[in-house]
Amino acid sequence: MVRKRYAPPKTGIEWLKSIDYDKYFDKIGAGKRHYLFWKQFGKGLLVTYAIAGACWWYNETSPLGWWTLKHKPKEEKEMAHLYERRKFPYPGDKEAMDEFIAKGGMIGTAIGPKGIPELDKDAYNFHKELQDKKMHQEAQKLWLRMRSEVISELQHKGFDVE
Numbered sequence: 001m002v003r004k005r006y007a008p009p010k011t012g013i014e015w016l017k018s019i020d021y022d023k024y025f026d027k028i029g030a031g032k033r034h035y036l037f038w039k040q041f042g043k044g045l046l047v048t049y050a051i052a053g054a055c056w057w058y059n060e061t062s063p064l065g066w067w068t069l070k071h072k073p074k075e076e077k078e079m080a081h082l083y084e085r086r087k088f089p090y091p092g093d094k095e096a097m098d099e100f101i102a103k104g105g106m107i108g109t110a111i112g113p114k115g116i117p118e119l120d121k122d123a124y125n126f127h128k129e130l131q132d133k134k135m136h137q138e139a140q141k142l143w144l145r146m147r148s149e150v151i152s153e154l155q156h157k158g159f160d161v162e
Contacts, residue, residue, distance in 0.1 A: 010018065025031040030038070072080075089096035154161045 022031055026033070089100045091097065151161050
């Protein structure tokens with residue numbers, strides 16, 4: 001009868017060196033023969049994220065509208081400052097909050113710079129207010145033009161008009 005010799009237990013490093021890692025990596029799909037697949041997969045991810053990032057960046061800085069090929073109308077360009085991203089201060093920073101509120105606070109929210117809720121400032125009223133303002137400007141232009149015409153006619157007839 002042949003007796004086996006007693007082998008002392010392996011230390012941690014010897015045991016780690018004795019493991020065949022390629023066999024385990026091959027079982028989970030990360031072995032040497034899968035290298036080309038993961039290389040192509042990585043390239044595909046890189047290109048996909050690069051295209052998505054470029055589209056996202058273009059959308060943020062685009063002179064065009066939201067994924068349209070039409071230029072933004074004049075009114076929308078004038079109102080763009082209401083929709084641009086603003087940096088809000090940290091609520092615990094008292095000086096920054098005071099400065100932020102002094103500059104106008106959160107434009108377009110239900111609470112104005114004074115901290116008083118503006119209940120009548122919904123989208124319809126805001127649009128109506130803009131139309132009224134524009135109409136007032138047009139009426140002012142028309143009035144000034146008519147006034148200057150009347151003054152010029154009176155001066156042409158010989159009246160002294162200031």
